[in-house]
Amino acid sequence: MNKLINILFLLVLVVRCSGERSEEGDQFFNKQQFEQAIEAYNDYLEARPNDLKIIYKRARAYEELGNDTKAVSGYEFIISRDEEHANAHLGLAGHFYRTSDFENALFHYERAIEKDKSNPIAYLQKGKSNQKLGNLREALGDYNSAISINRDIPDLYIARGSLRLVMNQSSLACNDFKIAKSLGSDEAPDIIKDYCR
Numbered sequence: 550m551n552k553l554i555n556i557l558f559l560l561v562l563v564v565r566c567s568g569e570r571s572e573e574g575d576q577f578f579n580k581q582q583f584e585q586a587i588e589a590y591n592d593y594l595e596a597r598p599n600d601l602k603i604i605y606k607r608a609r610a611y612e613e614l615g616n617d618t619k620a621v622s623g624y625e626f627i628i629s630r631d632e633e634h635a636n637a638h639l640g641l642a643g644h645f646y647r648t649s650d651f652e653n654a655l656f657h658y659e660r661a662i663e664k665d666k667s668n669p670i671a672y673l674q675k676g677k678s679n680q681k682l683g684n685l686r687e688a689l690g691d692y693n694s695a696i697s698i699n700r701d702i703p704d705l706y707i708a709r710g711s712l713r714l715v716m717n718q719s720s721l722a723c724n725d726f727k728i729a730k731s732l733g734s735d736e737a738p739d740i741i742k743d744y745c746r
Contacts, residue, residue, distance in 0.1 A: 571603055574610075583610040601627050605636055617644055635664035639671060646674060651681040669695040673705055680712055688712055703734035714744060 574589030590607040594600065608623025621644050627637035642657035658675035662668065676691030692709035699705070710725030723745035730737035 578610055583613045586610045601631055608640060633664050635661045646678060651678045654678045667698055669698040673708055685716055703729040703732040
């Protein structure tokens with residue numbers, strides 16, 4: 550009976566300590582101390598190697614350090630266990646966008662949106678991917694969707710306005726830039742100066 554109590558005590562201690570390491574990892578991440586965050590997440594994952602939430606946080610820390618190989622590996626591992634993990638799809642989509650693989654970026658932004666239709670940034674990035682692929686009408690629809698979710702993000706209007714310039718809709722583009730300016734965009738005044746009369 551004493552052995553059983555000792556084993557249970559050790560299990561509780563390991564779980565408790567690993568939980569503290571997870572919280573410590575979050576604190577390091579929030580302070581942008583990503584290497585220390587990864588170390589803390591690794592310690593936590595020794596006791597719970599399949600905790601997708603912590604694997605995601607570690608992948609994000611790798612991404613912040615510019616280690617795309619390990620970040621992508623983490624996102625892919627998560628998706629292999631949970632195909633509907635919206636944040637892992639967003640992470641992969643961001644990687645593909647940065648590497649100019651816009652078709653794969655678009656695929657993963659779409660998967661993220663299927664899971665979370667209320668994320669304006671996913672729609673924004675999906676729109677940018679569509680725009681890079683020359684799908685201008687689809688991009689405009691994505692920007693409109695993003696704005697319908699949150700009308701207070703200036704970057705959404707900058708993106709839509711920039712697309713409207715490409716589509717020869719300068720009056721509508723200028724309206725978007727003016728809205729972005731009213732929302733506090735730092736870049737909108739220069740864009741208005743250059744493109745709006």
